[in-house]
């Protein structure tokens with residue numbers, strides 16, 4: 001649901017301090033709010049903490065009316081919980097997309113993963129057969145399901161980890177980025193001598209062909225660049241939406257017509273046959289495609305530090321998009337996504353123990369994560385795939401790890417003085 005009235009404390013210099021702020025409310029939300037002057041900051045403080053009001057969870061400017069209608073329908077559907085009679089189950093984790101992507105931000109819902117690991121706790125064991133129903137927990141049942149998929153309670157070699165639903169702001173930009181750009185960045189990183197070598201996660205399009213061919217004409221099994229998911233295991237937003245429906249909600253669609261394998265041996269639920277049509281998938285996907293990048297508050301000094309600390313090697317400030325992407329607002333432009341869309345080895349501390357496998361995360365192994373896009377982070381309250389960081393500074397420190405490609409960047413961050421570190425954190429919060 002779109003409504004905007006958010007205040008996040010930020011530190012800005014005087015020049016960036018807006019003189020007035022207000023709340024903007026859209027859709028079914030309350031009417032317009034009043035403007036009021038910003039509190040007068042202490043005159044002598046070099047940096048001021050201000051209440052910053054910005055809109056997010058809003059559509060891109062310049063969308064065609066027909067697509068905007070889809071966006072609005074998709075926005076509503078995204079936060080509508082589905083019931084047994086809609087085809088929920090036999091297994092599910094949450095009943096609405098927004099349960100795990102509230103206001104298009106991180107969480108609060110999450111998905112738990114499990115893997116059998118060696119004694120070091122991070123290397124996947126060669127035998128994963130103990131996990132007969134795969135590596136994802138499905139804790140709830142509906143529509144006739146009786147037996148959830150949980151982690152074996154008595155086996156210390158099974159590693160349990162969490163993935164919060166990541167923010168979905170600006171993901172249309174990421175879908176629009178051209179393959180050639182991602183391949184260029186991968187090739188450039190391969191020549192570096194500091195160990196930062198991101199890789200493309202080559203994956204299969206896992207859905208049946210979509211009847212709406214505006215965005216692509218992929219067929220099941222096509223090999224493509226993975227872009228979405230915390231390990232870039234999915235190439236397109238309709239494929240992801242159908243995957244989330246099937247895996248997280250037990251909702252089948254023409255793109256993913258079968259229920260996931262379950263201990264009760266059920267191949268259907270209370271709603272006979274395929275649960276939803278193409279439109280249900282496409283409207284939700286189009287909502288995600290149409291989400292804007294919130295307004296940015298950055299300065300050149302912060303941008304310089306972001307580059308000097310090597311952040312920009314992985315969090316690439318912009319990538320060029322396809323000229324033929326069907327949303328004109330996103331076609332043939334520099335998409336300011338602050339990711340390279342590549343997977344990087346991030347060390348033992350962030351590892352989840354999952355093996356590289358086409359049915360799990362493609363070529364991404366236990367240690368690999370996609371560079372998180374830095375978009376609207378000031379609206380989030382937790383960071384990293386499992387939300388373990390509570391501040392941006394924590395998130396940066398947690399890039400350090402045994403075998404992490406990001407170690408030189410954390411070294412560079414740590415070598416900065418306190419004021420420069422704060423300027424860099426402010427820059428990231430302003431993205």
Ligand code: HEC
Nearest residue numbers: 093094096097100109111163164165228229230241244248
């Ligand atoms: C139970 C929680 C949960 C539900 C419900 C859920 N998601 Fe997600 N979503 C996640 C998690 C966790 C990830 C990361 C998955 C991964 O890394 O494999 C994710 C990733 C995504 C992504 C990719 C974002 C990125 O940064 O690449 C999109 C898009 C998305 N979800 C859309 C949806 C839609 C649309 C729905 C409803 C049909 C939905 N999700 C329902 C938890 C959820």
Ligand code: HEC
Nearest residue numbers: 309311314344369370371372383384385395405406409413
């Ligand atoms: C080697 C590539 C690499 C470098 C260099 C790097 N990052 Fe990251 N960054 C990542 C990856 C991968 C993740 C996701 C890790 C996870 O979720 O566990 C991430 C996540 C983040 C996040 C959390 C975003 C979110 O939505 O949770 C922030 C903030 C961040 N990086 C900032 C920085 C800053 C600032 C620097 C420079 C000091 C930096 N990164 C350097 C790869 C990198």
